[in-house]
Amino acid sequence: xxxxxxxxxxxxxxxxxxxxxxxxxxxGFGYIGTVxxxxxxxxxxxxxxxxxxxxxxxxxxxxxxxxxxxxxxEMVANAVRMGRLRATTDFSxxxxxxxxxxxxxxxxxxxxxxxVDDIKAAARALxxxxxxxxxxxxxxxxxPDTTETLVRPILEETSGLRAGVDFGLxxxxxxxxxxxxxxxxxxxxxxxxxxxxxxxRACATLWRHALGVESVIxxxxxxxxxxxxxxxxxxxxNVALANELAKICDKLGMDALQVIDAANTMPKGSGxxxxxxxxxxxxxxxxxxxxxxxxxxGQSLGLDLSIPRTSRTVNDTMPGYSYSLLEQLxxxxxxxxxxxxxxxxxxxxxNNTGDCRLTPTKYIVSLLEESGCELSIHDPWVADEEAxxxxxxxMTADIESTVKDADALVVLAGHREFHRIPLTxxxxxxxxxxxxxxxxxxxxxxxxxxxGFIYKGIGR
Ligand SMILES: NC(=O)c1ccc[n+]([C@@H]2O[C@H](COP(=O)([O-])OP(=O)(O)OC[C@H]3O[C@@H](n4cnc5c(N)ncnc54)[C@H](O)[C@@H]3O)[C@@H](O)[C@H]2O)c1
Numbered sequence: 164x165x166x167x168x169x170x171x172x173x174x175x176x177x178x179x180x181x182x183x184x185x186x187x188x189x190x191g192f193g194y195i196g197t198v199x200x201x202x203x204x205x206x207x208x209x210x211x212x213x214x215x216x217x218x219x220x221x222x223x224x225x226x227x228x229x230x231x232x233x234x235x236x237e238m239v240a241n242a243v244r245m246g247r248l249r250a251t252t253d254f255s256x257x258x259x260x261x262x263x264x265x266x267x268x269x270x271x272x273x274x275x276x277x278x279v280d281d282i283k284a285a286a287r288a289l290x291x292x293x294x295x296x297x298x299x300x301x302x303x304x305x306x307p308d309t310t311e312t313l314v315r316p317i318l319e320e321t322s323g324l325r326a327g328v329d330f331g332l333x334x335x336x337x338x339x340x341x342x343x344x345x346x347x348x349x350x351x352x353x354x355x356x357x358x359x360x361x362x363x364r365a366c367a368t369l370w371r372h373a374l375g376v377e378s379v380i381x382x383x384x385x386x387x388x389x390x391x392x393x394x395x396x397x398x399x400x401n402v403a404l405a406n407e408l409a410k411i412c413d414k415l416g417m418d419a420l421q422v423i424d425a426a427n428t429m430p431k432g433s434g435x436x437x438x439x440x441x442x443x444x445x446x447x448x449x450x451x452x453x454x455x456x457x458x459x460x461g462q463s464l465g466l467d468l469s470i471p472r473t474s475r476t477v478n479d480t481m482p483g484y485s486y487s488l489l490e491q492l493x494x495x496x497x498x499x500x501x502x503x504x505x506x507x508x509x510x511x512x513x514n515n516t517g518d519c520r521l522t523p524t525k526y527i528v529s530l531l532e533e534s535g536c537e538l539s540i541h542d543p544w545v546a547d548e549e550a551x552x553x554x555x556x557x558m559t560a561d562i563e564s565t566v567k568d569a570d571a572l573v574v575l576a577g578h579r580e581f582h583r584i585p586l587t588x589x590x591x592x593x594x595x596x597x598x599x600x601x602x603x604x605x606x607x608x609x610x611x612x613x614x615g616f617i618y619k620g621i622g623r
Contacts, residue, residue, distance in 0.1 A: 167296015168261045168365045169331035176365050179261065180372040186211065186260035187373070190285050191267035192219050192250055194448070194518065195302065195337050197230045197239065198344045199264060203373055204242035211260060212250035215284075223250035231517025231544045232344050254288040257297070262369055263289060266302045266337065268448075275455035277306050279313060286314045290321025298331035298365045301384075304391050304453055306460055310334040310384035315358065331362030334384035335370075336391030341447060341516045348374060355380045356387025392460075395453035396471055401439045402450075403477035409441030409622025410484065419622025420604060441621045443485035443575060443602030444523020445478040446512030451521045482526035485602050485621060489573060492598040492619050498570060504537040506569035506593075508562070509576025510545055510553045514603060517544035524575040525553045527602075531573075532556070541565035543580045562589075569593045572616070577605025586614035 168176050168185060179185050185208065189200040192212035204210040212223055222228055226243040228236060242248035257263055267281040282303060289299065299318065301310050310333075315326050326332040334356045339347035353370045355378045357363035367378035381387050405423060412419035423438045430436075445451065454471035461468035493503055512522035519525075531538050532554065539559045542550065550558050559565040562584050566572055572593065574581060582605070590597070599606075599616035604623060611618040 167294065167298070167330070168369070169296050169298045169329075169361060171296075171365075173364055173368070176368045177372075180368050185209075185262060185369070185373075188213055188257045188260040188263045190214075190254075190257075190263060190265045190289060191281070191303070192216075192223060193266065193268060194230050194232070194341065194344075195339075196264075196266040197223075197228050198232060198235060198339070198348060199266065199302075199337075200248060201228075201235055201238040201242055202345055202348050204245075204248035205238050206373060208247065208373060209260075210242070210248045211256045212248065213252070213254060213256060214250065215252060217252060220250040220252055223248065229546065231511075231546070232341060233515055234345050238345070255292050257289060257292040258294060261296070261298065262365075263297055263299045264302055265289070265299065269303045269305055269452075271452045271455055274459075275452075276459050277452075277456050279305065279309060282309065282314065283317060286317040287321055290318045293318060293322035293324055293330055295324060295329045298333070298362060298369075299326075300366060300369075301332075301334045302337045304336065304395075304449065304456070305334075305388055306456055307385040307388045307392075309388060310356075311358065327359035327362065331357065331359075331365050332384075333357035333362045333366045334387045335366060335378075336387055336394075338391065338394055340513075341518055342513050349376065352377045352379050354378070354387045354390045356382065356384040356390075358384060392453055392457050395449055396457050396474070398439070399445060399450045399454045399478060400470055400474040401437070402442070402445055403474040405439050405441040406477055406481055406621070408438070412622040413488070417622075418608075420620075440604060442481065442604060443527065443621055444481040446520070446522040446524070447518060448520045450478075451475075479523075481621070482523045483530075485600065486527050486530045488619055488621070489571060489598070489600050492600060492617060493571060496570075496596055496598060496617065500531065500534040500536050500571075502536070503570035504568055504594075505531055505539075505571045505573060506566040507531070507538065507540045508542070508565065508572060508574045508581050509578050509603075510540060510542045510550060511576045511578075514577040514605060515544065515579055517542075517546060517549060519545055519549050519552050522553060524602075527573070527575060528554045539565045539569070542576065542578070544576070544578055563592060566592050569597055571598045571600065573600045573602065574605065575602045577601075577603035582606075586611055586616070590615040 192214040226240040458471040
């Protein structure tokens with residue numbers, strides 16, 4: 164039987180997908196691609212990862228991944244051992260699959276414009292091997308109209324086939340958050356914007372059976388593309404709000420988390436107020452760029468938007484603000500940063516991930532380096548090679564040697580390992596009246612103070 168889910172009846176697609184006979188090619192095996200590929204393989208689907216990086220392909224075929232996400236390494240190792248996951252640089256592998264999910268990167272250019280070169284290259288390579296029946300699903304975050312006006316023409320020209328007639332095409336944004344990616348992939352509804360109804364139904368069937376999640380079908384790919392940007396503008400803006408509330412609470416000597424938790428009990432619209440948490444900064448590959456995509460989009464439409472710019476600006480102040488909190492904490496103890504021994508715990512941009520892309524921790528670490536203080540750094544999630552993007556100081560191998568004799572503990576990622584060591588043990592290892600800057604508000608202030616530290620969180 165010819166491959167492909169497009170053009171079949173709903174019952175046939177249902178049977179094909181439910182019987183797990185559907186092969187799925189995942190193009191772009193970076194953070195998102197590896198999570199999607201591993202989860203689909205774990206749930207029984209034959210998955211082929213396609214990436215231009217030979218090292219990524221070699222790693223996967225050896226059952227390994229450099230993507231540091233809770234539970235992912237075990238999942239990859241198991242899926243490869245079971246023969247359900249393999250990787251290649253050869254796009255002709257697409258021919259053996261029914262669905263092709265594209266997750267290549269979309270970085271920012273020098274003028275904060277989206278760079279879609281990898282999307283173009285992937286579409287060209289994919290188009291050369293596209294066959295009738297394939298369903299192509301773009302998941303990379305892109306500006307509205309990318310699927311219809313960039314990807315579709317490339318696929319059609321290189322394959323000689325027509326989207327919505329010979330093959331299916333849809334945009335389904337990826338909305339998972341790093342650190343809880345595996346859980347979120349199998350619990351968050353998928354937004355589907357397809358070029359035609361048949362593609363939309365094929366996607367919805369795939370997501371229902373493959374991931375156990377429902378789909379929210381919107382009118383077209385451009386609407387789905389806008390949904391992703393709307394989500395991320397909301398998150399960045401909401402965090403900016405929390406961060407400014409935290410700055411006020413710091414001045415007033417109040418606990419911003421108590422304010423936010425109580426404020427969040429007020430019903431509004433279709434749910435309660437939902438102010439997120441303040442922190443020492445926002446980083447990673449999505450929130451730092453997607454609001455700029457929207458700002459750039461506004462400019463291209465002749466609009467002078469202020470929200471995306473404002474939220475980015477506010478959140479970008481937080482590393483410097485947090486550093487000033489540290490200076491004040493030490494000054495209250497009669498010390499300067501320069502004279503102190505400072506232990507940094509965590510440099511990833513987020514708790515329980517090893518991702519240092521665009522991490523706000525880099526700014527604080529740079530300020531510490533410039534201060535001339537005695538600095539030690541530890542992050543159990545970050546590989547040494549990845550750490551080089553943040554600091555040239557070699558990371559210390561374990562928590563105990565990192566914090567030994569420290570005047571200041573600076574928690575920049577609230578990894579679970581930092582919560583496993585008893586606070587009393589940390590207090591024994593550090594100097595008396597050691598200051599404790601909790602940049603992620605991930606510790607209980609009372610417990611940290613009870614252990615003997617001078618605690619300060621962001622807004623608390
Ligand atoms: N990281 C996140 O949390 C997250 C969440 C939601 C959405 N997204 C979006 O998903 C997309 C992917 O993000 P990521 O974090 O996985 O990026 P990434 O950089 O980790 O992965 C991209 C992968 O694509 C590969 N690639 C580049 N060009 C290729 C080509 N022509 N053919 C095949 N492979 C190619 C790269 O080698 C890399 O492995 C981005 O658009 C991002 O905005 C990311």
